[in-house]
Amino acid sequence: MTFENRITQLFKVDYPIVQAGMIWASGWRLASAVSNAGALGVIGSGSMYPDVLREHIQKCRQATSRPFGVNVPLLYPEIDKHIAVVIEEQVSIIFTSAGNPNTWTNVLKEKGRTVVHVVSSSKFAKKAEEAGCDAVVAEGFEAGGHNGREETTTLVLVPVVCGAVKIPVISAGGIANGKQMLAAMVLGAEGVQLGSRFVASQEASSHLKFKECVIHAKEGDTALTLKQLTPVRMIKNKFFNEVVEAERRGATVEELRTLLGRARAKKGMFEGELDQGELEIGQSSALINDIIPAREIVANIWSEFNEALANPLHQS
Secondary structure, eight states: OOOOOHHHHHHTOSSSEEEOOOTTTOSHHHHHHHHHTTSBEEEEGGGOOHHHHHHHHHHHHHHOSSOEEEEEETTSTTHHHHHHHHHHTTOOEEEEESSOTTTTHHHHHHTTOEEEEEESSHHHHHHHHHHTOSEEEEEOTTSSEEOOTTOOOHHHHHHHHHHHOSSOEEEESSOOSHHHHHHHHHTTOSEEEESHHHHTBTTOOSOHHHHHHHHTOOTTSEEEEOTTSSOEEEEOSHHHHHHHHHHHTTOOHHHHHHHHOSSHHIIIIISOOTTTSOOBOOGGGGGOOOOBOHHHHHHHHHHHHHHHHHSTTOOO
16 A cells, blocks of 8 residues: 655655664664665664764665664764764764754754654644754653653644644654554654564564563553653663662662663663663553564554554454
8 A cells, every 4th residue: 555645755765654763772773674664764873882873874774775764862972973973974864852953953954864853742842843853753751761751641742742833743652553553643643653662673683681571561561760860761670669769768869870870771771681771661562572573563563554544443
């Protein structure tokens, strides 16, 4: 089935499906596999040094002739070096997140790049539009990883953001299948971004132990925490319990920062330390039961979307 809207036209893809740029999961193998399947693959630069990012971009370009993007979390240090790399390597699509879109959008637009900013409220969506972004990702607090403090659900956030801006809106947070994709588009979104579903793919660079933890997670197994620092949704484990206990006894920001330490996410998601690692994943993990190739994930979502579109009231 041929499908076209502002998102497929903007990214030059077959399906309005975006694979989120996630730390320790979305390297060149995953991004290229998703792009080859007709969706938009995205390299997550947040866990990469500039030279590593450059290597992933070059390898991704060798592995696919289709468009792909790079996600650049603006809260990380030396972000100017990451921006320089994506410009030098001629990356055409850049997703920015966790920061002010005014900082880099103009620079990227002057270079002719497509810029998409991730937002957690209609206020920030308007700022992204005013900054010149081509689209926004409206990410509800069901999403894994760093999240908005407002705790607005995707079901509420998407129609609010769609009503606030004229640029295309991509829905994210809690989406793992084609039925949810249709629901998001009924709410006004023109595409969806999925993270957790692609973590449980064969091409994701995250540790197998972490992937297996994800597919065994049930509803209620994740929670948003560390709100005094940067809110993050993770699987409840020993480290999570230590954070909760510290917050209960009134730990200061500095104490929480010390408890978090360095490379906590790498320890959990990349090295497979399930007790003391930071296991960032979304609520949609409760809907994910297998680890399969990325191309199958894209095909399944598109098939489910079309089936739900043809039979909107069908219950299964």
